Amino acid sequence: MILMIDDEPWETESYVDDLKLSGWDVIFKSNVDDGLLFLRENLDQIKLLILDIMMPPGKTLSDVDTQYGLRTGVHLFRQIRMLTPDLPIWFLTNVSDEQVAEQFRQEKNCRFLHKEDFLPVELSEEITRFLSPRQPQNG
């Protein structure tokens, strides 16, 4: 199962659709609170977490300085890493700050992808290559 947390359903819709068409079981959560709750309850089933960075902080991160939501994903990542240090986490974001990108490129089990560089078909190709070197389940 792939979990995607992003606050813009319209932008993410085509990524989810394409992943589903490629045979992946995708769960989409549009806010931090729901996303974290789902992750906690289904941790053993989730193979990959796709995370946005610019999102409303929700209740979970209401006490953290997320820079008005510009860096919510960064703080969420730290919380999730305490839960599960080995879960692959891919950032799919519009953040173009090279410092942020570099920070996550050096993290273990982590990738940083810019939305503009990856159209839905490309992302599902990348994920298929990463999760299943053979054929995807229904594809």
Next chain:
Amino acid sequence: MVRHYRIDQGPQEDIKEFDMLFADLDDLVKAIVEQYPPDQQPRLVLEANRSAQRHLKTHLAEARRRGDSDYHRKLTAIKPIVRELNRRRRWYTCLFPSSPDDLAATLRWFAENGGSEELLLLDHIDPHTVAADRLIWRLVETATLRGQQRVHSSSPVEIAQAQELAQPWAVDSSPVTFFVFDPLHQGLNRFPFLLPAIIACCETTLGRLMSSVEDDSRRKLIEIRRAAKRWLSKAERLVRRQELRSPSSLEGYEASLWWMAEKGDADDLDLLRHLKVHPAYHSPAIQRLFEMDDVHIHGRVYSSQAVLDREEAAYQQHRQEWDQIYKGEHIAIHRGEVIDHDPDKFRLIERLDQKQWEGGRFRAYIVQIGRPVYVARGPVRGRRPTRTGG
């Protein structure tokens, strides 16, 4: 109907057709402007954009599934188009958000990726929304600051290009142009609603024109950009002045007063002083805005430094010609023209004072031809001297 346009049809086979997508979108926006009431236009423009994006993505996904040999070529061709469509969608959302969350998400995107165009749009966000929501206000502030940093940290060439392209207005007689250039007669109330349509429509029109002349003449391209910029500025000034004369709302009135503080000129100052006596809305805040406009415009138009900068530029532009015509004389430059000249500076100043008593205050720039001594002659102050006799 909108749904009959090619954008909404199934996948296209030929990737050349993607180049036509913006032209299609342009036509579609024009059709929306012509056929639909203003309150429906933003939603329809947004839907057209979404439809275009879906169409491209579906086409690409199918090409991959079919195993098209030129799939990767299509991918490369489509990516920048989707990127541009996505950006435009952000523009529309910024102006016509469906919810505060929607606007916040867009402002976060602006903060992270916005350039000159986004900075321009930030000025058009509904001021009530900004004032009412602290998060939105913070995000507007952050997006403005970061956008400015990004734009100004670019190379001078990039900045110049961005500034030119930040004002993508039409140079032909499209229906949208009518609303921009003739706001006094009709369309004024529709102007804010049409903004996204204007941007989408004019950018493609201007863009097409630019590409068509780019190969032929670089100089002509620059001229077109300059003309477009001038027209935009003129149109905006007309709209603001009209809004102050016959306001459509308190918000529009206030926004125009703010705009005047930033961009108003000497003519606007006259209008503002006239309107200040009988403002359309009465409140201490409105009076403060009038006073702020007066101070800002006065500083910009009449301050010694402003006059020096502006008129010196005019002098440098005509230097060769003026140095020959007025050799050995003092010349007074005002609004880029020589308004008077005399070999005797004091006689010239006396005449300038006289002109001010007769026709209103101004500040002229005095240059002695052949000598690098410049004086800015200030507006006259105090009471007019009492004349006796005659």
